[in-house]
Amino acid sequence: MPELPEVTALAAFLREHAGGQQVTSAVITSLNVLTTYDPPFSTLVGRTLDDATRHGKFLDLTFGDLHLVLHLARAGWLRWTDAPSAKPPRMGGPIHLRVVFTNGGFDITEAGTKKSVTAALVHDPQEVLGVARLGPDAMSLDRRSLETALAGQTGRLKNVIVDQKIIAGIGNAYSDEILHAARLSPFATAGKLTSDQLDALYEAVAEILTDAMVRSVGGEAARLKGEKRSGLRVHARTGLPCPVCGDTVAEVSFADRSFQYCPTCQTGGRKLADRRMSRLLR
Structure with a gap:
């Protein structure tokens, strides 16, 4: 996407x-x-x-x-x-x-x-x-406006930051990368992040999106998809080693999409519940 x-x-x-x-x-x-x-x-x-x-x-x-x-x-x-x-x-x-x-x-x-x-x-x-219906653009957010956007949000952090009515521009792939860089669980409650976690999230949004734009802008349109894939550290890398800690990148799957994360970097070593696997094991 x-x-x-x-x-x-x-x-x-x-x-x-x-x-x-x-x-x-x-x-x-x-x-x-x-x-x-x-x-x-x-x-x-x-x-x-x-x-x-x-x-x-x-x-x-x-x-x-x-x-x-x-x-x-x-x-x-x-x-x-x-x-x-x-x-x-x-x-x-x-x-x-x-x-x-x-x-x-x-x-x-x-x-x-x-x-x-x-x-x-x-x-x-x-x-x-x-x-x-778009919310504030991800590249226009300062630390305070990010906190304002997330205030009161009871949903999982992964779902909230890809909601275009809350923050515009972030999708499935870069949300995985942002949460990995910020060392935050995709299942964290968006409105309950600590001040330090908000700092980390703000820095990760700016870092990941800016780096991706630097790699993409000026390139040929036909090569942008490949350029995007080359810069990903956890998204679409299920089963591969995390480039930060070496743990195996894990996945949570839904009916029509999935996301990836590193258990060691983001969830204290815990594996998040995968509803697809839970159904198969019943």
Whole structure:
């Protein structure tokens, strides 16, 4: 899933490769992906890309008074090519939409059968419900605003910091990395962290996200996924040694997702309850 660092990098990539270029073709090939109908998607043709920014994990492309707001969800991606095919993509395929510029263009694709990528063409990004509901951006948080965001939260820390209404931009992978760097249990109660734990969490958010952006921004769009994986210390590393203490990275699995952590670094050596395994052992 593209998170704050990758979306930041994609915005920078598009500013460099398509900024100031005119749209020559704009095609939707998956009707479900477009959440708006007025103005029509074809309105982009003839317009110039003025800017590319982000709101949390939403990518915002500015074309004059219009914004194309994209959410790449869990399995979506932006694929750039310097030489777009003259043949339009087929309806119902892996490509949801295609935007072609004077020099180059991009497809929005999504792997798997569950389709969650969305696109909206609006005059104000706040018209997109997901954007309007975002909490403070993870990169804008100072120590006090982080404490304020978590105050009174009774949920597990892992779930709270990926809730975009509470903190915008952090997803499953970087939350694992942040909690590992802060030496905090994913199951800790978010609103009951001590002052020292809040300090550690604040420092880890800044460290992990800043490092990921430094590694990602300026890179080619096609290489960002690999760059993300190369910097992960616990996420998606179940069964491998923790690079800090050498303990085996453990996993907790749910119906459609999982997270990883180090028992020695984060939970005092305890293994967290894995509901999937608990069901199998009944």
